Amino acid sequence: MTFTAHQKRQAAQAQYADGLELCPARQLLEAISSKWVTLVMLELADGELRHSELRRRIPGASQKMLTSTLRSLERDGLVTRLLTLSVPVRTDYELTPLGHSLLGVIHGLKEWADENMGQVEEARGGYDRARESAG
Amino acid sequence: MTFTAHQKRQAAQAQYADGLELCPARQLLEAISSKWVTLVMLELADGELRHSELRRRIPGASQKMLTSTLRSLERDGLVTRLLTLSVPVRTDYELTPLGHSLLGVIHGLKEWADENMGQVEEARGGYDRARESAG
DNA sequence: CTGTATCCTCTAAGATACTG
């Protein structure tokens, strides 16, 4: 059995892609770039909150997305879920120590963004204007 | 004209979502979480590289994705593109100062990931095992 | 109140083929 150059390239790409999935930094990026993750974590920074309170504070998130975000945070060991079996039910969410430590990284991102996204904004404007006039 | 509670909620969500798009931190996350952005930037950390060299170093990226990643980095003012009109054509890519500064944030992410993704990995395993046995 | 189950849409990412 022999392979064409094309097949070899495909194989290399597939292998590289698999390796990427295992890269810790890649996984972290995928975890925190999901739309509501950082917002939820920021809200929980000052202490535990009920599900309904989170919903009130992050009105953009649908109920489904909020729950699924919280589930993935819980699964990743970044948030703990406390269920109180009263009627009606009550659930509180709280950051774990690991979650708090991740919050540090998120603040780093936020800081850079606040300081530099203006420049990025400008660059985008310039780039777009150049294409517009040039075609 | 009056509105139902449902319509009001919808409006609030839409408005909140629009605000989110404008949030610098959100934009930053969207910019760097695109699949090949960080890899390209890391490769360019030590100096300029040709298109073909980048392609060789990041075999997982298709030609299309590499070009489109480089375009968006250029648009954001993070990378400069130097075109040399020889035959065949030659293009070199290099980080801008802004790009280098962003690299610092990326290293922060990477560091946290290297130190802590093991714990996340463990938490995931525990969570999944618990569901498996409990159902 | 909290959470699940469906269905739907939109787009990032990829495969492929072509041009200067």
Next chain:
DNA sequence: CAGTATCTTAGAGGATACAG
């Protein structure tokens, strides 16, 4: 060598209805 143009697909995100 570098880049563009199409077509396809998988999955994130969302709307809605229902359940414990």
